[in-house]
Amino acid sequence: MQLDDAAATEALAWRLADSQPRDGAVVHLHGDLGAGKSTLARAWLRRLGVEGTVRSPTYTLVERYPLASGGEALHLDLYRIGDPGELEFLGLDEAAGALWLVEWPRRGAGALPTADLAIHLALVAQGRALRIEACSAKGREWVDRLHDGEVVTVS
Secondary structure: OEEOOHHHHHHHHHHHHHHOOOOOEEEEEEOOOOOOHHHHHHHHHHHOOOOOOOOOOOOOOEEEEEOOOOOEEEEEEOOOOOOHHHHHHHOOOOOOOOEEEEEOHHHHOOOOOOOOEEEEEEEEOOEEEEEEEEOOHHHHHHHHHHOOOOOOOEO
16 A cells, blocks of 8 residues: 555554554554654554654653553654663563554564564655554454455555
8 A cells, every 4th residue: 555645644543543452452663764653653642542742752762651541552663772672671561451553673573572563664756655464363353454445455
């Protein structure tokens, strides 16, 4: 699927938020710098009722947000970590049942929970290319809810 602009990326984020599992999920956001990972995560968090500033976790590595419906969302940006072991010091152990939105997940390989969805974004001449990959049974059920006849490239 192609996302023509930021508005299309935000619309996708809303669909993902509206269809996500209620018992938490782990989403890995893949793509080069500027591919739209943060735009997607911010719009997703807004759709879930996060108010106020939605900060980029580029320097803090993780930002935690209470959700309007209860529960918590974690937005991680692992671009700046040098070793996956650094995640041990972020206090993520108690985040069971949360929504995890993880940018640059390869840098945390082995220290992150297994993804339910992997979202791949790539810059192309006219916007962004999108591929959504289900990585678990929960992810496959999510993709089924998401893929209701619209053209969405999924694996």
